[in-house]
Each structure stands twice: as structure tokens, then as C-alpha cells.
Amino acid sequence: MESLPSFPEATAVNATSKSIHVSQQPITLHNWYKKINWLNTTLVVLIPTFGLYLTHSTPLKRPTLLWSILYYFCTAFGITGGYHRLWSHRCYSARLPFRLFLAFTGAGAIQGSIRWWSANHRAHHRWTDTMKDPYSVMRGLLFSHIGWMVLNNDPKVKGRTDISDLDSDPIVVWQHKHYGKCLLFAAWVFPMLVAGLGWGDWWGGLVYAGIIRACFVQQATFCVNSLAHWIGEQPFDDRRSPRDHVLTALVTMGEGYHNFHHEFPSDYRNGIIWYQYDPTKWLIFLLSKIPLLPQTYSLKTFRSNEIEKGRLQQQQKALDKKRLALDWGAPLAQLPVIDWDDFRARCTEEGAALVAIAGIIHDVSTFVAEHPGGKTLIKSAIGKDATALFNGGVYEHSNAAHNLLSTMRVGVLRGGQEVEVWKKQWASTEGQEKAKVLKQVTRVEKPAVAAVAA
Numbered sequence: 261m262e263s264l265p266s267f268p269e270a271t272a273v274n275a276t277s278k279s280i281h282v283s284q285q286p287i288t289l290h291n292w293y294k295k296i297n298w299l300n301t302t303l304v305v306l307i308p309t310f311g312l313y314l315t316h317s318t319p320l321k322r323p324t325l326l327w328s329i330l331y332y333f334c335t336a337f338g339i340t341g342g343y344h345r346l347w348s349h350r351c352y353s354a355r356l357p358f359r360l361f362l363a364f365t366g367a368g369a370i371q372g373s374i375r376w377w378s379a380n381h382r383a384h385h386r387w388t389d390t391m392k393d394p395y396s397v398m399r400g401l402l403f404s405h406i407g408w409m410v411l412n413n414d415p416k417v418k419g420r421t422d423i424s425d426l427d428s429d430p431i432v433v434w435q436h437k438h439y440g441k442c443l444l445f446a447a448w449v450f451p452m453l454v455a456g457l458g459w460g461d462w463w464g465g466l467v468y469a470g471i472i473r474a475c476f477v478q479q480a481t482f483c484v485n486s487l488a489h490w491i492g493e494q495p496f497d498d499r500r501s502p503r504d505h506v507l508t509a510l511v512t513m514g515e516g517y518h519n520f521h522h523e524f525p526s527d528y529r530n531g532i533i534w535y536q537y538d539p540t541k542w543l544i545f546l547l548s549k550i551p552l553l554p555q556t557y558s559l560k561t562f563r564s565n566e567i568e569k570g571r572l573q574q575q576q577k578a579l580d581k582k583r584l585a586l587d588w589g590a591p592l593a594q595l596p597v598i599d600w601d602d603f604r605a606r607c608t609e610e611g612a613a614l615v616a617i618a619g620i621i622h623d624v625s626t627f628v629a630e631h632p633g634g635k636t637l638i639k640s641a642i643g644k645d646a647t648a649l650f651n652g653g654v655y656e657h658s659n660a661a662h663n664l665l666s667t668m669r670v671g672v673l674r675g676g677q678e679v680e681v682w683k684k685q686w687a688s689t690e691g692q693e694k695a696k697v698l699k700q701v702t703r704v705e706k707p708a709v710a711a712v713a714a
Contacts, residue, residue, distance in 0.1 A: 338365030
């Protein structure tokens with residue numbers, strides 16, 4: 261019996277498609293369901309959607325509402341104060357009872373185990389705005405908010421980070437190993453038990469304090485990955501996407517000052533100014549002040565000197581950007597050097613309206629008619645060194661006058677008050693020119709004294 265012919269090309273294509281992760285393959289009728297992470301989709305989309313549907317037939321009692329709000333803040337703090345600032349960044353240390361509380365409430369937020377959450381977050385900080393960032397905003401606002409959770413992503417793409425400290429923490433290890441049971445009890449069973457045993461509202465406790473509450477915590481936390489990289493200001497660094505905005509802070513219990521956080525991740529604070537909304541910071545601080553047995557300690561803060569340096573550098577960037585949009589006159593390095601005799605000849609023989617002030621030659625022809633002191637006064641300075649006149653000999657000209665004069669530069673007078681030395685210094689580096697551009701070279705430190713007849 262003859263064997264069937266083989267097709268090496270087809271075999272190669274099939275092998276290639278199998279080697280490519282499903283996230284990199286085009287969507288087809290045969291693989292679309294493989295692109296979805298069904299476990300995460302169930303926990304963050306399907307169950308919350310079903311919970312919203314149940315609210316139509318489940319009355320909301322006042323005690324259940326109050327309990328839902330209280331447990332919302334407890335589980336949200338389990339993420340912001342526990343998963344994030346304690347375990348991901350080690351911004352402070354906490355005693356065993358409080359660490360157990362954070363591990364329990366964090367599990368109730370239904371966002372993965374401490375180990376899984378912190379590993380992703382450390383990768384996010386290390387590889388911000390790159391493909392190695394597990395929830396990079398560069399892949400779109402929707403992806404950074406929830407898409408990275410509900411889609412299957414290639415694990416080889418995500419950047420690697422060191423989590424050996426987490427693997428040596430018994431609470432982290434135990435919670436990760438038993439996360440399914442922790443989630444089930446902390447997210448749904450516990451809030452239902454409190455409402456049921458407390459005031460007989462078992463079903464309402466599950467729906468509102470369990471499912472709906474967890475949905476709100478999830479969406480609020482996801483805003484740190486999306487909105488905090490999308491709206492707001494960048495007072496400390498603008499090379500990456502994180503931003504500060506009070507709206508994001510209100511939604512995320514103070515995590516909205518994300519530009520500061522990405523610059524100084526080891527600081528236990530997000531909002532460093534007293535009026536900035538950061539209840540997570542306030543709670544961590546207050547827990548460190550409990551008499552006899554404080555639950556938090558070793559609260560880390562970055563040096564204020566470095567924080568203010570970063571803020572000042574950003575302010576300087578903004579000033580430089582605005583400065584570049586203004587006309588400061590031709591740079592001295594680009595001006596021709598003109599001898600005194602040539603300067604005089606242009607004025608007397610060619611009729612040019614040139615004035616020399618502090619070694620810089622200015623063409624005032626278009627300003628003669630506009631001069632506030634009158635045509636006669638400004639014409640009297642044409643073809644002359646008017647340094648003394650301009651700097652107090654007749655009138656101590658204003659800051660605006662010096663700025664306006666700089667836009668009229670046409671040359672440098674050879675030997676004029678060492679201007680050629682300035683020219684060489686200013687042209688040495690771009691940075692020096694930026695630093696000195698605001699200096700008015702026509703202003704002398706001590707106003708020249710006018711000659712007075714005896």
C-alpha cells in the first residue's frame with residue numbers, strides 16, 4: 261500500500277502557528293475564545309454584570325448599604341495600603357495583625373493574590389510605557405484599564421522582576437497558595453455572613469456588600485492603571501505617562517498622584533501636600549501613632565530636597581518651552597562684528613539709524629517714531645555710544661525697554677565692553693545660552709554717570 265504524500269510547507273505553517281502565542285495570532289472563528297482569559301473575565305465582567313442584574317429584584321436595606329460602604333473602604337485599603345504600598349513597594353513596615361487584615365481585605369477586592377498583583381505592579385514600574393509593561397497605557401486606555409485582565413497575554417512579553425522578598429513572606433506565600441478559598445470567603449461569604457447574622461439580610465449582603473462592592477473596588481483600582489496615565493499634570497517628570505489629578509485620587513483613595521508616585525515609589529505618601537486627598541497615607545500615618553502597639557512603622561519618605569529639585573526641573577522645562585516661543589532677538593553668537601568706523605560710516609553716509617548700547621549695535625529705524633521720549637531724543641543717539649544715556653545718564657530705562665531693544669540687535673561692536681568675550685562664552689554650549697538668554701546685556705550693573713558741566 262502506497263503512503264500518502266507529505267506536504268512540508270503545510271507542516272511548517274502549522275508548526276509556526278502553534279509556536280506563536282494566541283495573542284499574536286489574527287482573530288478567527290476557531291481561536292477567538294482562546295484569546296479570552298475566562299477566569300478573569302468571569303471575576304471582573306460576568307459576575308459583576310450578573311450582580312447588577314440582581315439589584316433589580318434585591319431591595320437595598322440601609323444597614324446593608326452602610327456595611328457595603330464600610331467594607332468597600334476596607335477592601336480598597338487592602339489594595340492601596342496593603343498590596344500596593346506595603347508589599348509592592350515596601351514603603352513601610354507593618355505588624356502581624358495588620359498584615360493579616362490587609363491580606364484578608366485585599367483578597368476581598370478580587371484582584372489576584374499579593375504575589376501575583378505585586379509582581380505585575382513591579383513590572384509596570386520597571387517597564388512603564390513599553391511592551392514589557394503588563395498594563396501599558398501605550399496599548400490604549402481600554403487595554404490598560406481592563407483589557408490586560410480579560411485577554412490572554414503572552415507571558416514571555418511581560419518584563420521580569422525580583423519578588424524573592426515576597427516568596428520569603430509566609431503570609432504572601434500562604435495567601436497565594438490558597439487564594440481561591442481566600443477570595444471566595446473574603447469577597448462573598450464574609451460580607452454575606454455579617455449582613456445575614458447582623459440584620460437578617462443574607463441575600464442583600466451577598467449582592468451589595470459582596471458582588472457590587474467588589475465591582476466598584478475593581479473599577480476604582482483599574483483607574484490607577486488607566487486614568488492616572490491619561491489625565492492630569494506632570495509636576496515631577498514628563499518623560500513617561502504617569503500624571504497627577506485630584507479626580508483620580510478621589511476615586512482611588514489617594515492613588516491619583518501618580519506622577520509623584522512613579523518618581524518616588526518608595527515614599528509611603530502619594531499626596532505630599534497637606535490638602536491633597538490621600539486617605540491611604542493618613543491611615544498609615546495614624547496607625548503608626550497608636551499608643552503602646554503601633555501597627556505600622558518605618559514609614560519611608562523621599563528626601564524633600566530631591567523632590568523639590570524634580571519639581572523645579574519640570575517648572576524650568578515649562579519656562580524654557582514658553583521662552584522658545586518668544587522673540588529674544590538674534591543671539592550674540594550669530595551677530596556680525598562691526599568696527600567703530602564702519603558703524604559711524606553706515607550712520608553718516610548710508611543714513612542707517614544705528615545706536616550702540618553696551619557694545620551691541622541696534623537698528624532703531626522702525627522705532628524712531630514710536631519712541632516715548634520723542635524723535636529728537638532718540639535721533640540724538642544715532643551713530644553714537646548711548647550706553648550712558650540708556651542706563652541712567654538721561655533716563656534709567658525699564659525692563660520692557662531692554663527687552664524691546666534686544667529684538668533690534670544687528671551687530672556687535674568690536675572691542676565694545678568685552679562683548680566679543682561674551683559672544684564666545686554664550687556660544688560654547690546650548691545649555692549656557694539657555695541659562696543666559698534672559699540676561700539683558702544692555703543693562704549695566706551700575707548706571708553710567710552723565711557728564712555734568714562745571
